Every structure is written in C-alpha cells, then in structure tokens.
Amino acid sequence: MIIFNQIGGTFMSKNKTKLNLNRRNFLTGTAALAGIAATASVVPISIANANHTDGKKGLPDFINWKDRDALIVHSDKGIETHRSAIGESLVTPNRNIYIRNNMPTMTDTQIGDRKKWKVSIEGVKNPRTFTLAQLQKLGHETKATILQCSGNGRGFFEHKPRGSQWKTGAAACVLWTGVPMKTVVDACGGVSGGAVYMTSEGVDHVPTGLDPKKAMIARSVPKKVYKDAMLAWEMNGVPLPNAHGGPLRMVTPGYFGINNVKHLGKVAFTSKESSVKYMAKSYRISPIGKKGSQYPSCWEMPVKSWITRPTNETGITKSGKVQIVGVAMGGTKKVRSVKVSIDGGKSWKKAKFIGPDLGKYAWRQFVLETTLSKGRYSIASLASNGGDKQPELRMENRRGYAHNGWKDHSVDITVV
Ligand SMILES: Nc1nc2c(c(=O)[nH]1)N[C@H]1C(S)=C(S)[C@@H](COP(=O)(O)O)O[C@H]1N2
Numbered sequence: 287m288i289i290f291n292q293i294g295g296t297f298m299s300k301n302k303t304k305l306n307l308n309r310r311n312f313l314t315g316t317a318a319l320a321g322i323a324a325t326a327s328v329v330p331i332s333i334a335n336a337n338h339t340d341g342k343k344g345l346p347d348f349i350n351w352k353d354r355d356a357l358i359v360h361s362d363k364g365i366e367t368h369r370s371a372i373g374e375s376l377v378t379p380n381r382n383i384y385i386r387n388n389m390p391t392m393t394d395t396q397i398g399d400r401k402k403w404k405v406s407i408e409g410v411k412n413p414r415t416f417t418l419a420q421l422q423k424l425g426h427e428t429k430a431t432i433l434q435c436s437g438n439g440r441g442f443f444e445h446k447p448r449g450s451q452w453k454t455g456a457a458a459c460v461l462w463t464g465v466p467m468k469t470v471v472d473a474c475g476g477v478s479g480g481a482v483y484m485t486s487e488g489v490d491h492v493p494t495g496l497d498p499k500k501a502m503i504a505r506s507v508p509k510k511v512y513k514d515a516m517l518a519w520e521m522n523g524v525p526l527p528n529a530h531g532g533p534l535r536m537v538t539p540g541y542f543g544i545n546n547v548k549h550l551g552k553v554a555f556t557s558k559e560s561s562v563k564y565m566a567k568s569y570r571i572s573p574i575g576k577k578g579s580q581y582p583s584c585w586e587m588p589v590k591s592w593i594t595r596p597t598n599e600t601g602i603t604k605s606g607k608v609q610i611v612g613v614a615m616g617g618t619k620k621v622r623s624v625k626v627s628i629d630g631g632k633s634w635k636k637a638k639f640i641g642p643d644l645g646k647y648a649w650r651q652f653v654l655e656t657t658l659s660k661g662r663y664s665i666a667s668l669a670s671n672g673g674d675k676q677p678e679l680r681m682e683n684r685r686g687y688a689h690n691g692w693k694d695h696s697v698d699i700t701v702v
C-alpha cells in the first residue's frame with residue numbers, strides 16, 4: 287500500500303494521455319493504478335445474470351456448440367476456460383475459448399447476409415464504407431494473437447472486485463485471418479492529420495431501455511496500433527462465430543480483449559478518445575476506492591505466464607517423472623524466457639520453449655521436465671520479455687485488472 291501510494295502520486299500527476307500502460311509504466315507504476323472503471327453498471331437486467339456460480343448446467347444457447355467440460359460458467363456473459371483446457375498445441379480450440387460479453391451476441395437475423403456486413407472507415411483522407419466481400423478482395427493475412435480479458439486473474443484479488451471471478455481462463459491464443467488494417471487505411475489514402483487514436487465501434491444491438499451512449503462498445507487505442515491491427519473474419523480456421531464477434535472483428539495485437547471490438551461497424555481515426563462509457567469510464571486502472579477517466583485505460587498487456595499442467599484439475603499427480611507445462615506471453619514484446627519453481631518461488635529452473643513460435647503476439651508453450659517425490663509442491667512460473675518480468679505480487683486495483691503476479695497464479699499440488 288505504501289508503494290502504491292508512492293507510485294500513485296507519480297502517475298496521477300502525469301498528463302492523462304501519458305498514462306498508457308506501456309511496459310515500464312505498467313511494472314513500476316501500474317501496480318499502482320488499480321482498478322479500472324466500472325463497467326457492469328450498464329449491463330441490462332436481461333443479461334445481468336452475474337454471480338451464478340458454475341452449477342454445471344448447460345451452456346447458454348448462443349454458445350451451445352462449445353465444450354461444456356472445458357468451461358466454467360460465471361454468468362451468461364462471462365464464461366471461462368478451465369486452466370487445463372486452453373489447449374496444449376498452442377492455439378486454443380474455439381470450443382474451449384472464453385466468452386466475455388458486455389452486450390449480448392448478435393443473432394444471425396440481426397447480422398443478415400454476412401458478405402454484405404458493412405464497416406465504415408473514418409478519419410482517413412478518403413472515408414469509405416466496405417462490405418465484407420470488398421474487404422476480402424482488398425487484402426489477406428493470418429496472424430496469431432492472444433485474446434485476454436483485462437480482468438483475467440480478478441478471482442485472485444482479496445478485495446473481491448465486481449465482475450467475473452476469472453482465474454487464468456479468460457485468455458486464448460487465436461489464429462485470425464482477415465485484412466491488415468494498414469491495407470485498409472492505405473486504400474483510404476492514409477490517416478488524416480491530427481489523429482491520435484484509432485477508435486473501433488461495435489454495432490451490438492443495445493437492449494431496449496438502455497441508453498446507447500452507455501451501452502455502445504467503442505474503444506480508442508493509440509493510433510500506431512493500426513499498423514499491426516487486423517479486421518478478422520476467420521478464427522482458427524472457421525468463419526468468425528457470432529459469439530466471438532462475427533462476421534467481422536477488430537484485432538489489436540498485444541492489447542487487452544476489450545479493444546478487440548466484436549461485430550465491428552466503424553473504425554475512425556480521431557483526435558480524442560471516444561466519450562462512450564466503455565472508453566471514458568470503464569476499463570480504467572484505478573486504486574481501490576477510486577475511479578475516473580484520469581486513470582490509465584486497459585491497453586497494453588503485460589508479460590505473463592501460468593502453469594496448465596499438472597493442476598488439481600488434471601487429477602492426482604503420481605510421483606516420478608513429471609512434465610510441468612504452461613504458456614507464456616510477452617505482452618507487446620516477444621517473450622524471452624520462463625523460469626519454473628516447484629517450491630513456491632524459493633528456487634527457479636529455466637524451462638524450455640516448445641512448439642512453433644507464431645510471433646511476438648502469440649504465447650509460447652514451455653515445459654520443465656522434473657522428478658517429484660511424494661509431498662506438497664507450489665509450482666510457479668515467471669516469464670520475462672527481456673525488458674520486464676512478472677512481479678511476484680498483484681498490483682492492487684479497484685476492478686482487479688491486469689493481474690500478472692506470479693504468486694497468485696501458482697498451483698499447489700499434492701504428489702502421491
Ligand atoms: N462489440 C463487442 N466487442 C467486445 C465485447 C462486447 O461485449 N461487445 N467484449 C469485449 C471484452 S471485455 C473482451 S474480453 C473480448 C472477449 O472476446 P470473446 O468473447 O470473443 O472471447 O471482446 C471484447 N469486445
């Protein structure tokens with residue numbers, strides 16, 4: 287708390303626009319920054335169903351195609367992947383991928399003919415509207431990124447922040463196919479002068495009775511993000527499912543989930559951040575007990591890793607040879623190394639990266655082969671991207687955002 291106050295003072299005195307969660311701010315100051323702003327207060331009653339713990343009922347209709355056993359249902363707008371179910375072959379299968387909806391998923395009827403889906407591009411020299419069919423002629427690429435909710439790890443905070451109590455599973459590594467945003471911008475003659483942000487808007491249908499200004503999903507990120515961003519229509523080899531934002535979604539590599547706007551209807555280069563609630567108020571990292579748009583937005587993801595096996599979910603661990611497996615991400619930089627501890631962080635051993643390297647925005651799988659005798663173990667992982675490494679402790683913040691502390695993410699197992 288003392289540290290928090292010190293850092294807090296520093297960041298609060300800075301100019302608002304300088305409060306980006308770049309790695310350095312993040313690891314030094316950010317901790318400080320706690321809690322992003324409130325978001326859930328605008329959730330309509332009809333989908334507000336929060337806090338129903340996983341009583342092992344079926345899945346909500348709009349995702350009845352997903353694998354029930356891979357998922358923890360927090361509510362019908364927050365569905366998490368089990369720690370052991372994010373996939374051991376790098377990419378997370380769609381049937382296992384988490385869902386986070388602020389607004390309900392659009393239906394086939396609301397979407398209509400997918401090829402005729404429209405997205406308008408503004409704040410460029412020649413503003414234009416493209417249909418999906420036109421975008422598919424304009425350019426084509428595939429890239430892997432991590433989709434991770436800002437609140438992933440919220441379930442470890444002791445002050446019980448409001449929102450889904452995610453542990454590790456509001457995250458996935460996804461192969462997206464679409465058109466590079468840069469290609470789209472070039473086709474529109476380039477970004478207009480004076481633009482500072484790229485603002486993406488969803489056209490989610492706002493449930494009746496809700497103020498659109500409060501309900502609209504619009505997210506501004508620093509303009510430079512467009513150079514790596516993508517308008518995606520395919521996810522892990524299939525057309526983007528409605529639940530994941532079909533037929534078209536913004537992908538902002540290295541940036542938190544919320545910036546990856548689903549059901550994308552508009553991208554505008556703007557001089558100011560959007561004034562909608564989801565930008566101005568929500569997803570702000572503020573100290574516990576404080577909120578407001580002066581706090582940093584959930585933008586860049588920090589370096590992070592966690593163990594996926596062995597866990598208590600995967601059953602009893604027998605003594606003898608064990609493969610300790612996990613995933614590690616570098617945030618906006620490439621992940622460089624991962625260390626694993628079996629004694630709660632007293633000693634560390636270097637783990638080995640395995641599997642393909644799909645670029646700096648994907649996570650890497652790692653493994654440490656070891657021999658465990660009977661007893662209790664606290665298994666932790668600690669990733670570094672060369673510049674930053676995971677802190678031991680979480681950065682306390684109001685809404686439980688951006689948790690990358692290694693201690694809370696460790697797993698305690700009994701070997702028999
Ligand atoms: N249009 C729209 N985009 C959205 C959201 C939403 O509710 N509506 N939720 C955001 C949040 S908070 C996250 S974490 C990710 C979740 O993506 P997923 O549901 O495909 O896993 O989408 C983001 N994009």
Ligand SMILES: [Mo]
Nearest residue numbers: 435436543544
């Ligand atoms: Mo999120």
